[in-house]
Amino acid sequence: MEGAVRIVLLSAFFLASQVHCQEAILHISNQIAGSREYCIVHNHSWTPLSQSLDAAPQFLLVNMISTMLCDSTGVSPSTVNGSALVVMRGDCNFSQKAVVAQSLGAAALLIASNDTMVRHLLPWSNNSDYGKVHIPLALMRYRDFREAQTVFGDTMQVKLYAPPLSKVDPSVAVILLISIVTVSLGGYWSGACESNSEAGGGDGKADSGELFLYSPLKVIFFVAMMCGMLVLMYFFYNVLVYVIIAIFCLASASALYSCFDAVMEKIGCGSINFSVRNWNCSVRSLLLAAVCISIAVVWGVYRNEDRWIWILQDLLGIAFCLNFMKTISLSNFKICVILLSLLLVYDVFFVFITPFFTKNGVSIMVQVALGPDAAGERLPVVMRVPRFSAWAQNLCGMQFSILGYGDIIVPGLLVAYCSRFDVWVNSRRKVYFVSCCFAYFLGMILTFAVMLLSGMGQPALLYLVPFTLITSAVVAGCRGEMKQFWAGTMYEDHHSSDDWVASHPLCIKFDS
Numbered sequence: 001m002e003g004a005v006r007i008v009l010l011s012a013f014f015l016a017s018q019v020h021c022q023e024a025i026l027h028i029s030n031q032i033a034g035s036r037e038y039c040i041v042h043n044h045s046w047t048p049l050s051q052s053l054d055a056a057p058q059f060l061l062v063n064m065i066s067t068m069l070c071d072s073t074g075v076s077p078s079t080v081n082g083s084a085l086v087v088m089r090g091d092c093n094f095s096q097k098a099v100v101a102q103s104l105g106a107a108a109l110l111i112a113s114n115d116t117m118v119r120h121l122l123p124w125s126n127n128s129d130y131g132k133v134h135i136p137l138a139l140m141r142y143r144d145f146r147e148a149q150t151v152f153g154d155t156m157q158v159k160l161y162a163p164p165l166s167k168v169d170p171s172v173a174v175i176l177l178i179s180i181v182t183v184s185l186g187g188y189w190s191g192a193c194e195s196n197s198e199a200g201g202g203d204g205k206a207d208s209g210e211l212f213l214y215s216p217l218k219v220i221f222f223v224a225m226m227c228g229m230l231v232l233m234y235f236f237y238n239v240l241v242y243v244i245i246a247i248f249c250l251a252s253a254s255a256l257y258s259c260f261d262a263v264m265e266k267i268g269c270g271s272i273n274f275s276v277r278n279w280n281c282s283v284r285s286l287l288l289a290a291v292c293i294s295i296a297v298v299w300g301v302y303r304n305e306d307r308w309i310w311i312l313q314d315l316l317g318i319a320f321c322l323n324f325m326k327t328i329s330l331s332n333f334k335i336c337v338i339l340l341s342l343l344l345v346y347d348v349f350f351v352f353i354t355p356f357f358t359k360n361g362v363s364i365m366v367q368v369a370l371g372p373d374a375a376g377e378r379l380p381v382v383m384r385v386p387r388f389s390a391w392a393q394n395l396c397g398m399q400f401s402i403l404g405y406g407d408i409i410v411p412g413l414l415v416a417y418c419s420r421f422d423v424w425v426n427s428r429r430k431v432y433f434v435s436c437c438f439a440y441f442l443g444m445i446l447t448f449a450v451m452l453l454s455g456m457g458q459p460a461l462l463y464l465v466p467f468t469l470i471t472s473a474v475v476a477g478c479r480g481e482m483k484q485f486w487a488g489t490m491y492e493d494h495h496s497s498d499d500w501v502a503s504h505p506l507c508i509k510f511d512s
Helices: 011-017 094-103 142-152 170-198 216-235 237-266 283-301 309-327 333-356 364-370 391-396 406-424 431-454 461-478 482-487 489-494 497-503
Strands: 021-030 034-043 058-063 084-088 108-113 137-141 157-161 273-276 279-282 328-330 382-386 400-404 508-510
Touching (some): 021 142, 034 391, 108 142, 170 382, 216 333, 237 309, 309 382, 309 406, 333 482, 400 406
Antiparallel strands (some): 021 034
16 A cells, blocks of 8 residues: 555654754652653753763652742742752743742752643743753653652652664664565565466465456556555545555455465465365364454554554564565566566655645655654554664654565565566576575665665665666576566466466466
8 A cells, every 4th residue: 555665763753853852761769669760851952861860860859730830939949949840731831930940949840741642742942041941851741740659659759861862773673684584485485386386286275366467557557546545545544544454454364364374284284174054164274264363353453552563563564465475476577677667756756756745844655654643543554663772762652663565565576576487497596586685685774774874764665676676687687588587488488378377376467
């Protein structure tokens, strides 16, 4: 659906950095209850916070949650001197509260807010006010303060600190591993499907499904339909997102079943067969279907629970990509070039060009991939891995490195074609398949490198498509097989269209 989505790393952070706001940690402790940490948001245009817990000064927290602290009326300086204050948000701006707290001798000011997404409530002020404030100032959730009161009582020692955000996170390596393994397994599976068919051992147990015969003109029409769908998602996101979620649950459950069933077949796992009213069933199939449907349902119910649901989304996403690469088959390199080139143009246009036409200056691709509302529904079209080093940021809300399914599937279709071509030319070393996988790996490395150096999300296909297409063409040229590779000659010489369809019950053909 999302076509070729780019890699996006914490784009919200880049927006927040323009106003110098940053997630930080409030460390609360006492001798009886131990310690806990909570999310706060601070603006380092005011007094910056220490970068580590050990370096942060400790203050006694004074509860003034019943006041807005817009003036010093009714507050005794002796009760707050040298302490951290917590007051409610509202009635006056942040700088006014901070100046009053500072005049009373307070050492730090926490402002409690009833809003749920604290990280989007930026404690800002006019530039002229920043120089007036010399004490730490931060926002916290009101419910967090109430929870701390329940745990620690009225005696609380606090420290405020802001760990620096690492530019390179281990989650990037996990995303890279997921993409490489998925592309490699999908290509291998497609080649195995072709090899079994060549040997007369095709899997006849599966339903053939619909057959799509794609000419270059139909490929162009297909990409145009993708553009139209993306634009519709941009304007009617709040309605269509639920349609996509429902489709994803059905498609990913079916794909997961196909993957598990193939693994069971590979390891030689038997099954007990039985018939019910002329329906042939097996115990293994029923158990696998129950497991896969259950996983999809659990994801659908808990899809907005960021702490752990990303594991199921990635599992379903990997299965979806693998099944897509095994099922969809491009008949020759000409179709590969047309499809990948058009999707590259599609990706670059909707990432780099559309910001000039949107009201908020955000690209249509990014807007659809991340959703118009950070707290709302999101499209299940990305692999997500939490940023392991973003401690403070994950307290406020889980931060993820993400990679779109399209950045796996689109180059993966070419990898799958290379794997099948190795079968057609009897390449024992799988030269085309291995070369294309290595080119994909290099393209991913370059994508991450450019992203980290530029500090911006990148359209991954901008690097993946040239790397994989050029590498595949060079290998075919060096082996003197470019003519066959371009036109799919081995397929045309040895298979009539009807024979090919009959011997590929699991494969949908993109034909030229």
